[in-house]
Amino acid sequence: MDAMLQNKELSLVQKLGKLLQDHNGIDVLAMDMRPLDFWTDFFVITTVTSSTHMEGMERHIKEFVKENKLEILYRSSRPNKNSMPNLSEQDLTEIGPDEWRLLDLGGIVIHLMTSKSRSFYELERLWSSAPLVSIEAGHSSKSS
Numbered sequence: 001m002d003a004m005l006q007n008k009e010l011s012l013v014q015k016l017g018k019l020l021q022d023h024n025g026i027d028v029l030a031m032d033m034r035p036l037d038f039w040t041d042f043f044v045i046t047t048v049t050s051s052t053h054m055e056g057m058e059r060h061i062k063e064f065v066k067e068n069k070l071e072i073l074y075r076s077s078r079p080n081k082n083s084m085p086n087l088s089e090q091d092l093t094e095i096g097p098d099e100w101r102l103l104d105l106g107g108i109v110i111h112l113m114t115s116k117s118r119s120f121y122e123l124e125r126l127w128s129s130a131p132l133v134s135i136e137a138g139h140s141s142k143s144s
Contacts, residue, residue, distance in 0.1 A: 009041060009042070009107050009108065010042075010133065012068060012070070012108060013030050013042045013044060013108055013133055013135070014030070014133065014134070014135050014136075015064070015068075016030075016044050016061070016064065016108065016110065016135075017029075017030045017044055017133070017135030018135055018136075019060060019061070019064055020044065020046045020057065021135070023056065023057055023060050024049070024053070025046030025047065025048065025057065025112075026046060026047035026048070026049070026115075027045075027046065027047050027118075028044070028045070028046045028135060029043075029044070029045045029046070029124060029132065030042060030043070030044045030045075030132065030133035030134075030135050031043040031044075031045070031124070031127060031130040031131070031132060031133065032130055032131045032132070032133050033127065033130050035129075035130065035131065036127065036129060036130055038127075038130075040104070040106070040107060040108065040109045041107040041108065042107060042108045042109070042133065043108075043109050043110075043111060043123065043127070043130070044108060044109070044110045044111070045110075045111040045113065045118070045123055045124070046111070046112060046113070047113055047114065047115050047118050048112050048113065048114060049114075050114075051098040054098065054101055054112050054114075057112050058101060058103070058112065061103060061110060065105065070105050070106075071105065071106070072103055072104065072105060073104045073105065073106050074102070074103075074104035075101070075102070075103050075104070076101070076102045077098070077100075077101055098114070099113065099114045099116060099117040100112070100113045100114070100117045100121075101113075111123065
């Protein structure tokens, strides 16, 4: 991937992180997965407070995707072995559909998680060697 494309993707990650913060996402975190030779370039993770909050966040993400001419390649209300290969089948069945929403934009994967699922799966610890991405540089236009 050339430098210009990498900078655009990084900018999108920062804007997505800011968008999630603007809409009351808790502990928004962006991780650069590229050094791990992973199946995606970035994770953006946030904690939501309820299924209603999760639905609202997903709506804002879909608007962002449309505005930025992106595409949601995969959406799951329950991650599976293909989307999260490092987790066991048992781990994947522990969390219900209103606990974790995964949106795959190709180079960016967004995880909307309840505090229960986030503390159970500990994605930050699981991939702790991934560098964190500052989301402070990003900006979004809050449309509420």
